Amino acid sequence: MLDVLVIGGGNAALCAALMAREAGASVTLLEAAPREWRGGNSQHTRNLRCMHDAPQDVLVDAYPEEEYWQDLLKVTGGITNEALARLTIRASSNCRDWMRKHGVHFQPPLSGALHVARTNAFFMGGGKALVNAYFRSAEKLGVQIRYDTAVVSVELDGDRFVAACTASGERIEARSCVLAAGGFESNRDWLREAWGQNGRGEWPSDNFLIRGTRFNQGVLLKSMMEAGADSIGDPTQAHMVAIDARAPLYDGGICTRIDCVSLGVVVNREAQRFYDEGEDFWPKRYAIWGRLVAQQPGQIGYSIIDQKAIGRFMPPVFAGVTANTLAELASRLGLPERAFVHTVEAYNAACRPGSFDHTALDDCRTEGLTPAKTHWARPIDTPPYYGYALKPGVTFTYLGLKVNDKSAVHFGGRPSPNLFVAGEMMAGNVLGQGYTAGVGMSIGTAFGRIAGTQAALAALKEFEHAAA
Amino acid sequence: MQQLESLAREAVALAAGSRTVIPILSAREAEVGRQMQICNACRYCEGFCAVFPAMTRRLEFGKADIHFLANLCHNCGACLHACQYAPPHEFAVNVPQAMAQVRGQTYVDYAWPPALGALYQRNGLTLSLALATGLALFLILAVAVNGTLWGGQLGGNFYNLFPHNLLVGLFAPVFLFATLALAMGVRGFWRDVTPATSGAPLSGPAAAEATDAVLRLKYLDGGHGMGCNNDDDAFTLARRRFHHFTFYGFLLCFAATSVATIYHYAFGWTAPYELPSLPKLLGVVGGVSLMIGTAGLWHLNRRRHPLHGDAVQRPMDLGFIALLFLTSASGLALWLGRGTPALAVLLCLHLGAVMALFATLPYGKFGHGIFRSAALLRHAIEKRQPNTIGLAAD
Numbered sequence: 026m027l028d029v030l031v032i033g034g035g036n037a038a039l040c041a042a043l044m045a046r047e048a049g050a051s052v053t054l055l056e057a058a059p060r061e062w063r064g065g066n067s068q069h070t071r072n073l074r075c076m077h078d079a080p081q082d083v084l085v086d087a088y089p090e091e092e093y094w095q096d097l098l099k100v101t102g103g104i105t106n107e108a109l110a111r112l113t114i115r116a117s118s119n120c121r122d123w124m125r126k127h128g129v130h131f132q133p134p135l136s137g138a139l140h141v142a143r144t145n146a147f148f149m150g151g152g153k154a155l156v157n158a159y160f161r162s163a164e165k166l167g168v169q170i171r172y173d174t175a176v177v178s179v180e181l182d183g184d185r186f187v188a189a190c191t192a193s194g195e196r197i198e199a200r201s202c203v204l205a206a207g208g209f210e211s212n213r214d215w216l217r218e219a220w221g222q223n224g225r226g227e228w229p230s231d232n233f234l235i236r237g238t239r240f241n242q243g244v245l246l247k248s249m250m251e252a253g254a255d256s257i258g259d260p261t262q263a264h265m266v267a268i269d270a271r272a273p274l275y276d277g278g279i280c281t282r283i284d285c286v287s288l289g290v291v292v293n294r295e296a297q298r299f300y301d302e303g304e305d306f307w308p309k310r311y312a313i314w315g316r317l318v319a320q321q322p323g324q325i326g327y328s329i330i331d332q333k334a335i336g337r338f339m340p341p342v343f344a345g346v347t348a349n350t351l352a353e354l355a356s357r358l359g360l361p362e363r364a365f366v367h368t369v370e371a372y373n374a375a376c377r378p379g380s381f382d383h384t385a386l387d388d389c390r391t392e393g394l395t396p397a398k399t400h401w402a403r404p405i406d407t408p409p410y411y412g413y414a415l416k417p418g419v420t421f422t423y424l425g426l427k428v429n430d431k432s433a434v435h436f437g438g439r440p441s442p443n444l445f446v447a448g449e450m451m452a453g454n455v456l457g458q459g460y461t462a463g464v465g466m467s468i469g470t471a472f473g474r475i476a477g478t479q480a481a482l483a484a485l486k487e488f489e490h491a492a493a
Numbered sequence: 494m495q496q497l498e499s500l501a502r503e504a505v506a507l508a509a510g511s512r513t514v515i516p517i518l519s520a521r522e523a524e525v526g527r528q529m530q531i532c533n534a535c536r537y538c539e540g541f542c543a544v545f546p547a548m549t550r551r552l553e554f555g556k557a558d559i560h561f562l563a564n565l566c567h568n569c570g571a572c573l574h575a576c577q578y579a580p581p582h583e584f585a586v587n588v589p590q591a592m593a594q595v596r597g598q599t600y601v602d603y604a605w606p607p608a609l610g611a612l613y614q615r616n617g618l619t620l621s622l623a624l625a626t627g628l629a630l631f632l633i634l635a636v637a638v639n640g641t642l643w644g645g646q647l648g649g650n651f652y653n654l655f656p657h658n659l660l661v662g663l664f665a666p667v668f669l670f671a672t673l674a675l676a677m678g679v680r681g682f683w684r685d686v687t688p689a690t691s692g693a694p695l696s697g698p699a700a701a702e703a704t705d706a707v708l709r710l711k712y713l714d715g716g717h718g719m720g721c722n723n724d725d726d727a728f729t730l731a732r733r734r735f736h737h738f739t740f741y742g743f744l745l746c747f748a749a750t751s752v753a754t755i756y757h758y759a760f761g762w763t764a765p766y767e768l769p770s771l772p773k774l775l776g777v778v779g780g781v782s783l784m785i786g787t788a789g790l791w792h793l794n795r796r797r798h799p800l801h802g803d804a805v806q807r808p809m810d811l812g813f814i815a816l817l818f819l820t821s822a823s824g825l826a827l828w829l830g831r832g833t834p835a836l837a838v839l840l841c842l843h844l845g846a847v848m849a850l851f852a853t854l855p856y857g858k859f860g861h862g863i864f865r866s867a868a869l870l871r872h873a874i875e876k877r878q879p880n881t882i883g884l885a886a887d
Contacts, residue, residue: 061581068577071537130717132540136549149717150575151537157574157726273584278577280534336882340552342534 037448104457209243265315745779
């Protein structure tokens with residue numbers, strides 16, 4: 026009988042498969058996607074948040090455990106498990122040699138991402154290159170890989186894993202199992218259920234775009250919860266950013282983000298501003314804008330800048346809508362002209378002179394305007410004007426399965442002896458809300474590796490038990 | 494359609510009184526521009542090669558930028574396999590392919606004299622005709638001089654068949670023309686891409702860096718030293734190594750000829766030279782190296798991932814590889830068979846191959862080395878200039 030069955034094909038699944046195989050177990054990995062779409066959301070990632078006490082190859086200075094923990098505490102608002110968080114943090118300090126051994130290469134921080142040069146190690150070529158390297162290494166080590174193999178449910182004997190059932194009705198037995206099949210953000214029905222209907226009678230999630238894989242349908246997550254597995258995390262919450270409204274429904278990835286919000290104004294469908302665009306540096310604020318846009322009528326917003334902003338933000342993937350007058354821009358964007366011109370003129374009039382510096386929290390702000398713009402407020406008066414339509418883009422969902430430090434799935438508070446979970450399916454244990462760059466990969470790598478080791482051990486125990 | 498859009502854009506720019514007129518992009522150039530806009534918003538591949546760091550210095554991609562980047566690309570394949578937007582993604586990003594297609598077009602556009610640029614487009618035919626002509630020329634000459642192709646009174650000395658001055662008279666003009674044509678071609682390229690790459694003049698350190706990148710084939714190392722891609726997403730150093738065998742083999746053969754020329758005119762030491770003379774040593778080592786290199790590159794080319802590069806240029810790649818192989822193999826065969834009755838035939842074969850090689854140098858795959866070196870040089874110059882784009886995130 027097979028020792029370890031790994032369900033999923035992203036970073037956490039691959040880490041689990043590699044560790045289990047290295048421990049001597051026979052391993053089969055089931056990826057729901059076809060080969061060309063393999064890797065789940067990991068194919069869109071770019072770095073790993075790493076604890077380090079001294080400079081390390083691509084990482085500058087130090088990022089000690091305590092600082093990392095404080096960062097996590099801050100972004101999650103305390104919705105985290107300190108023991109599991111610290112375990113993740115420590116694991117991030119010593120996993121990179123193992124990653125390199127399996128073919129992952131690191132590169133210096135990308136231009137446009139120097140703000141994380143100290144805290145994050147970038148994968149050369151990004152997450153898909155990492156996924157490719159892990160798949161190659163797994164194949165070489167003799168892990169059996171099956172694509173196009175979605176698992177719909179798991180057969181249990183009490184809290185013990187017995188077999189997995191695939192979408193095609195196949196039953197695959199194994200001595201132990203690692204679940205690493207991602208969240209449910211690609212499941213439109215589930216999102217609809219979670220977000221419900223708003224006061225305007227809209228179903229907001231119908232206008233959401235999914236930044237990652239189309240294969241995170243949450244089928245296995247739902248079936249595990251129905252089977253009595255303990256869950257964690259708010260089912261109605263998702264990490265959302267404001268992305269270009271023209272982005273594809275799935276797999277838009279990183280390039281669809283719009284980074285010019287803080288350099289101009291953002292209006293809704295009615296041409297009204299609704300939030301302080303200059304509250305803080307964009308990397309610290311981009312994650313709230315998905316939700317802000319989701320609350321607007323039609324779940325759409327419009328980022329408006331003028332010529333002065335060009336060259337000061339990451340170039341967007343799609344060319345902006347341009348015009349030489351504000352009225353013309355409004356008409357091209359399909360916004361009410363008079364209201365739009367009024368909003369921008371009111372904003373322009375409220376801008377107080379200051380010394381503009383987009384690299385600092387400068388003193389350019391509005392006065393007597395609601396909502397205020399507290400930094401980088403400069404009149405939008407230099408044509409051509411540019412407009413980018415924004416929609417909420419879901420990165421991942423927080424709902425997952427509860428684990429302990431062995432990554433075991435729990436039933437009624439008791440850990441399963443041979444069923445483990447890793448990656449986005451349990452990230453909510455550490456990251457109950459919020460996000461900070463690279464932490465998803467830290468959690469996936471740490472718990473993927475733990476789950477793989479534990480699954481190999483559990484398989485050995487099952488084998489000995491059966492032999493006795 | 495793409496051209497129509499560019500025309501419309503240009504008209505709009507003119508109407509708006511904009512000083513910069515956007516040159517019309519071809520469909521292939523527009524495709525590189527489209528992909529670069531996606532890449533510039535992603536940037537995950539910055540560590541692989543020179544193309545992506547050069548890209549981040551730009552927000553828009555004009556014709557000259559695109560020509561520069563296309564020739565900077567080494568078609569290593571790393572960014573294709575790493576790309577989250579590669580086919581079947583709807584963004585259909587395949588940078589090596591888009592770049593290769595423009596690169597092929599730049600060879601045609603910059604060919605000198607311009608009318609001969611068309612030779613690139615049917616390069617397989619060009620090479621075959623050149624080879625047939627070269628062979629026919631020497632075979633007919635041989636029969637005319639010697640009366641026969643087999644045996645004859647040659648005494649192992651090929652100058653008894655074709656006197657030295659006859660060979661010089663045939664090869665020198667062809668070689669000089671090839672050199673001139675290549676120089677004129679790359680001059681046009683340099684002139685067009687210089688303003689798009691900071692306009693700064695050549696400096697010593699930039700030249701040293703570009704030379705290093707050329708001689709070590711730095712950008713086939715994958716950025717991490719493990720090599721580039723060939724059949725799949727695994728990295729291999731084979732392509733780099735076989736290219737080294739080819740490149741240095743070619744240089745050694747060229748050095749052998751140059752030394753022999755000096756021997757002939759400066760010292761009156763006439764061919765044939767035997768081991769361990771310097772021309773023979775250089776020629777034998779170079780010839781063997783060239784055969785190993787081209788055989789390896791042929792094998793790798795046949796196994797290349799179907800999405801790499803531009804399939805239309807395959808005949809050009811393989812034709813050039815085959816001609817180099819034939820040149821080196823016939824040269825070595827001539828040396829080994831010099832005492833046999835086959836001397837005249839072997840000599841005709843070798844001289845015909847060399848003639849075809851020289852004649853097609855400016856209109857075939859050889860050009861890639863010249864244009865890429867120029868692009869690497871412009872890159873080394875440009876990266877030393879301050880970046881005009883200041884991103885808030887940095």
